[in-house]
Amino acid sequence: MSTFRRKKRSYHHGDLQAALIRTAGKMLEKEGVEALKLREVARRAGVSHNAPYRHFAEREALLAALAAEGFEWLGAAQRKAAEAGGLRGMGEAYVHFALTQPQRFRLMFGGQISIAKHPQLREVATKTFEALAGALCARVPEAQGAGDSSIAAWALVHGLAQLLLGGRISSVAKRGRDDATFVREVLASVRFVARAPVA
Amino acid sequence: MSTFRRKKRSYHHGDLQAALIRTAGKMLEKEGVEALKLREVARRAGVSHNAPYRHFAEREALLAALAAEGFEWLGAAQRKAAEAGGLRGMGEAYVHFALTQPQRFRLMFGGQISIAKHPQLREVATKTFEALAGALCARVPEAQGAGDSSIAAWALVHGLAQLLLGGRISSVAKRGRDDATFVREVLASVRFVARAPVA
DNA sequence: TAGCATAAGTAGACAATGTCAACATTTAGG
DNA sequence: CCTAAATGTTGACATTGTCTACTTATGCTA
Numbered sequence: 001m002s003t004f005r006r007k008k009r010s011y012h013h014g015d016l017q018a019a020l021i022r023t024a025g026k027m028l029e030k031e032g033v034e035a036l037k038l039r040e041v042a043r044r045a046g047v048s049h050n051a052p053y054r055h056f057a058e059r060e061a062l063l064a065a066l067a068a069e070g071f072e073w074l075g076a077a078q079r080k081a082a083e084a085g086g087l088r089g090m091g092e093a094y095v096h097f098a099l100t101q102p103q104r105f106r107l108m109f110g111g112q113i114s115i116a117k118h119p120q121l122r123e124v125a126t127k128t129f130e131a132l133a134g135a136l137c138a139r140v141p142e143a144q145g146a147g148d149s150s151i152a153a154w155a156l157v158h159g160l161a162q163l164l165l166g167g168r169i170s171s172v173a174k175r176g177r178d179d180a181t182f183v184r185e186v187l188a189s190v191r192f193v194a195r196a197p198v199a
Numbered sequence: 200m201s202t203f204r205r206k207k208r209s210y211h212h213g214d215l216q217a218a219l220i221r222t223a224g225k226m227l228e229k230e231g232v233e234a235l236k237l238r239e240v241a242r243r244a245g246v247s248h249n250a251p252y253r254h255f256a257e258r259e260a261l262l263a264a265l266a267a268e269g270f271e272w273l274g275a276a277q278r279k280a281a282e283a284g285g286l287r288g289m290g291e292a293y294v295h296f297a298l299t300q301p302q303r304f305r306l307m308f309g310g311q312i313s314i315a316k317h318p319q320l321r322e323v324a325t326k327t328f329e330a331l332a333g334a335l336c337a338r339v340p341e342a343q344g345a346g347d348s349s350i351a352a353w354a355l356v357h358g359l360a361q362l363l364l365g366g367r368i369s370s371v372a373k374r375g376r377d378d379a380t381f382v383r384e385v386l387a388s389v390r391f392v393a394r395a396p397v398a
Numbered sequence: 399t400a401g402c403a404t405a406a407g408t409a410g411a412c413a414a415t416g417t418c419a420a421c422a423t424t425t426a427g428g
Numbered sequence: 429c430c431t432a433a434a435t436g437t438t439g440a441c442a443t444t445g446t447c448t449a450c451t452t453a454t455g456c457t458a
Contacts, residue, residue, distance in 0.1 A: 012424055012435060034311065039415060048437045050417085055435090059416065102310075111305050111365055112233065129367060148388040151362075151372055152355060155385070159358025160350070166310055168328060173350055186354070189347040191390040211406060211453055238444060247408045249446085254406090258445065 017055040019045050021065055028066055029103050033112070038062065063107060064118040068125070070104045073097070075128035082135040088187055090135065091157040095183045098161035105165065109158075140192050149192040160186060216254040218244050220264055227265055228302050232311070237261065262306060263317040267324070269303045272296070274327035281334045287386055289334065290356040294382045297360035304364065308357075339391050348391035359385060 013019065023045045027036050038059045039049045056062040074097050081093035098105040107113070108125075115122050136150035160183060163169050174182050212218065223240050237258045238248045255261045273296050280292035297304040306312070307324075314321050335349035359382060362368050373381050 010424085016435080032311075037415065038417090049415090050438080051436050053417075106310055109361060109365055109367075110309055111301075112231075115366060125367075126369075129369070133369070133372065147372060147374070148385045151359070151368065152385050152389050155358035155362055156351060156355045156389075157358070158362060159354035159356070159360075161358075162308065162361060163350075163354055163357060166308055167314060168308075168324075169350065170325075170328070170332070173332065173346060175346070186347045186351050189391055190351045190355075191392050192388055193390050209453085215406080236444065237446090248444090249409080250407050252407095252446075 013045075013047060013051075016045065016047060016051060020052055020055060020062065021069065024062055024066055025069070025104075028107065029101060032103055033063070033107055033110075036063070060113060061118065064113050064121045066104065067108045067113055068121045070101070070108045071121075071124045071128045073101075073104075074108070075131055078128075078132055078135065082139075087136070087139045087153065088184065090139070091153065091187045092180065092183055094157040095161045095164065096180070098165055099179060102165050105161065109162075152192065156187070156190060212244075212246060212250075215244065215246060215250060219251055219254060219261065220268065223261055223265055224268070224303075227306065228300060231302055232262070232306055232309070235262070259312060260317065263312050263320045265303065266307045266312055267317075267320045269300070269307045270320075270323045270327045272300075272303075273307070274330055277327075277331055277334065281338075286335070286338045286352065287383065289338070290352065290386045291379065291382055293356040294360045294363065295379070297364055298378060301364050304360065308361075351391065355386065355389060 020041055024036060024041050027041065027044070036059075038052055038056075041062070042049045042052050045051075052062065056065065074094075077093050077097050078090055081090045113121065115125075132154065133150055136153050137146045140146050140149040140153060164179065164183075177185065219240055222244050223235060226235050226240065226243070235258075237251055237255075240261070241248045241251050244250075251261065255264065273293075276292050276296050277289055280289045312320065314324075331353065332349055335352050336345045339345050339348040339352060363378065363382075376384065
C-alpha cells in the first residue's frame with residue numbers, strides 16, 4: 001500500500017507534499033476534478049484544512065502538480081512505445097493512456113489550469129511534447145512533410161482519445177470492436193503524404 | 200444590443216430563461232467556465248440570486264443549456280460548410296468554430312457535464328454528431344472504409360482544434376503560418392485509405 | 399368580471415469551500 | 429543550546445450552491 005509516514009501522531013508529517021499529491025491523485029481519478037476540494041484532500045491526508053497551503057499556494061497549484069505528473073507519465077509511456085514499436089504503437093499507447101486515466105487526461109488538456117501561472121507545468125509539458133514531436137518526425141513515413149504530418153498524427157490520436165473519452169463515438173461506428181481494436185483500425189485508415197494534394 | 204425586457208421594474212422578467220442563457224454565454228466566453236457562478240449571472244441579469252432556479256435545477260443545468268446551444272451552432276456551421284465545400288472545408292470550419300469560441304468548445308467537450316443527467320443535451324449532441332458523421336461518410340474518398348475513415352477525419356480535426364486551443368503547438372511547428380493556413384496544410388497532409396495496411 | 403391555481407421571483411438560512419492572518423511546534427544550523 | 433525557518437493548527441471571512449418558505453403576477457375558468 002501507500003507509504004505511511006506519521007505513524008505516531010506527530011506535529012510534522014514527514015512528507016506531506018507527496019502525500020497530498022498521492023491522495024489527490026486517487027480522488028481525481030475516482031471522483032473527478034470537481035470533487036477535488038482542497039479541504040477534503042487535507043482531511044483524507046489527516047492534516048488540518050490549511051496545511052496544504054504550506055506546499056501549494058492555491059488549489060490550482062495542486063491541480064498543476066497533478067497535471068505535471070500526468071505529463072511525465074505520458075512522456076514515459078510514449079518513450080516506451082517508441083522504443084518498442086513504430087508510429088501505430090505510439091498512437092495506441094497515447095489513446096490507452098487517456099482511456100486508462102480519463103480524469104487525469106482531462107486535467108492535463110482541459111485548459112482549466114492557467115499555463116502562464118505555473119511555469120513548472122509548462123516546462124514539463126513542453127519537454128514531453130518536444131520529445132513526442134521528435135519521435136513522431138523520425139517515424140512519419142514522409143520525411144518531406146514530416147512537420148505537418150507529425151502534428152496531424154498527434155492531433156489524430158489526441159482527438160480520437162478525446163472523443164472516445166467523452167463517449168462521443170456511437171456504438172454503431174465502433175461496430176462491436178473493443179477499444180484497442182477500434183483504435184488500431186481507425187489509425188490504420190490514415191496515411192500521411194509528403195505534400196499538399198493538388199486541390 | 201441585447202433585447203431589453205423588464206424596462207419598467209416589474210416583478211416578472213418576461214423571458215428570464217433566455218436572458219440567463221444570454222448573460223451566461225457572454226460570461227462564459229469572457230471569463231471562463233470557472234467564473235460562471237450562478238449568483239453572478241443572476242446579479243447581472245438583475246434578478247435575485249434564486250431566480251435562476253425557476254429555470255435551471257442546478258448550476259450544471261445552465262452549463263448544459265450553454266453546451267447544447269454550442270452543439271447547435273457547431274451543427275449549423277458544419278452544415279453550411281458541407282454545402283459550400285468538401286471535406287477540407289468542413290474540417291477548417293470545425294477548427295474555426297473551436298478557435299472562435301474556445302470556452303464554449305471546452306464546455307462542450309470538457310466532460311464536466313454529466314451526459315446522463317441531461318438528456319436534452321445528449322439529444323442535441325447526438326443529432327449533431329450523426330449529421331456530422333453522415334456528411335463525412337459521404338465525402339471521405341474511400342467509401343469502403345468510410346466508417347473508420349470518417350471517425351479518423353473527425354478525430355483529426357477535433358484533436359487539432361484541441362491542441363491549438365491549448366497552445367500546445369509550438370511556434371516552430373507552425374512555422375509562422377497563421378491559424379487558417381496552418382490548419383489547411385496540416386489537414387492536407389493526411390489521406391484516408393480503404394483498408395488497413397498490410398502491417 | 400371575479401377568483402383562484404400556478405408560474406415566476408424574492409428573502410433568508412445553511413453548510414461547504416478557498417483563502418487570509420495569527421499562533422504553535424518542530425527541526426536544523428550555528 | 430538557542431534561535432530562525434519550516435511546517436501545522438485554529439479561527440475567521442466572504443462567496444457560493446442550494447433548500448424552504450413567502451410574495452406577486454398571470455392566465456384560465458366560471
